[in-house]
Amino acid sequence: MPDSPFIIDVTQSNFTEVVLEGSRERPVLVDFWADWCQPCRILMPVLAKIVEDFAGRVILAKVNSDQQQALAAQFGIRSLPTVMVFRHGKPVDQFMGVQPESAIRTLLERHLPRESDNLRSAALEKLRAGDAEGALAGLQAAFESDPDNQALKIDIARALVALGRADEADETLKTLPMDLHQDEAVRRLEAQVRFARVAARGDELGQLEAAAESGDNPEAMHRVAAAKILAEDYETALPLLLRLMQKHRKYGDDAGHKGLLAAFELLGAQHPLVKEYRRKMVSLLY
Incomplete structure (x- = not known):
């Protein structure tokens, strides 16, 4: 595999810098592999092609599980290859085994920085400050500019709950893809909406x-x-x-x-x- 600034061999000594700190700036794919693992060798060029195509928007961190057994144990690796996506200092997604290039790209795109992220951050700051009306307006503007950003729907629902518009929040959450309904934050928000729709005031x-x-x-x-x-x-x-x-x-x-x-x-x-x-x-x- 050719040398690339976007592909880094990771050990216990540089894991924090490359993966945990690096994932605060962009997604880091962590590939747990081993020399004896034939599927690992099939997957490696696929991952390399993807990160090269993303041209620095994603980093590939390669962990030789035989040499870095403590790291593999720390993240509960049971089979190879296992690929984890780190974002903001923690694992947020993963897959095991050889996957099609298209599926890996789809998974990664969920975690890539988006142009609407700045609008979203400003709106969430308003929500934390108690300005739910301002937050909702900002989030709706962000969603108009980036209608594929499903995270914005979750934030919009949260702002609607804060405004006492629980029925609208419920309808918004119903439009999320099915897999997102398994997300812990979404389940908690759905529970909150359930109570907000019937609560006495x-x-x-x-x-x-x-x-x-x-x-x-x-x-x-x-x-x-x-x-x-x-x-x-x-x-x-x-x-x-x-x-x-x-x-x-x-x-x-x-x-x-x-x-x-x-x-x-x-x-x-x-x-x-x-x-x-x-x-x-x-x-x-x-």
Whole structure:
């Protein structure tokens, strides 16, 4: 394979510089290979051609897994070749085995810097500062300039939730490609949208809390629990959802059960409340 400034042999000593730090500027393909691996040798020229065509927009970091066993173990490499995509200091994608050139290009293009990224960054800064209207306008402008950038749809949905326009956020998320619905950030946002669409607000919340406390009004229970979830008051919301599931299984197509699952998505599997209420939920199911 000819020498190239875009193809670098990586060891434990230069991994941080080449891969972790380098991926903050552009995607880094990390190819875990070995001399004895025939599929690795088939894949190598394909990867080399791709990075040469991208002319510096992507770097290929080659890791000889036999010589760099600690690196291979660190990233859980079980079969060769394994190719991981690093971006912003962490792995964001991967594939194993020999893949068609077109499939590898499609995977890479998801992580390449785009012209709309600057507009997106400015809009997200507005969202963090509490200017959801300004953020939405900026994100929509970015999407008009780059309609293939699916990440912008996720950000638009997030801004719509902040503006209380949960139904529009839900419709926006429905237009995402199916594979993105498996992304953890998207699943969490979908759970948030689920609660935002039913949550009680303002004076209405105060009026419904008493009705929810009685346990006889499933709609009140559902809407109050959703409001508490959005306020991150999980200690109040989870018992209410569990009670809704226990007393009103037919309400909202088992809204209590679905609400608990959505809350678990927001909190994460290792959260103590998730472990506690998952046990309680399972006991009601069985």
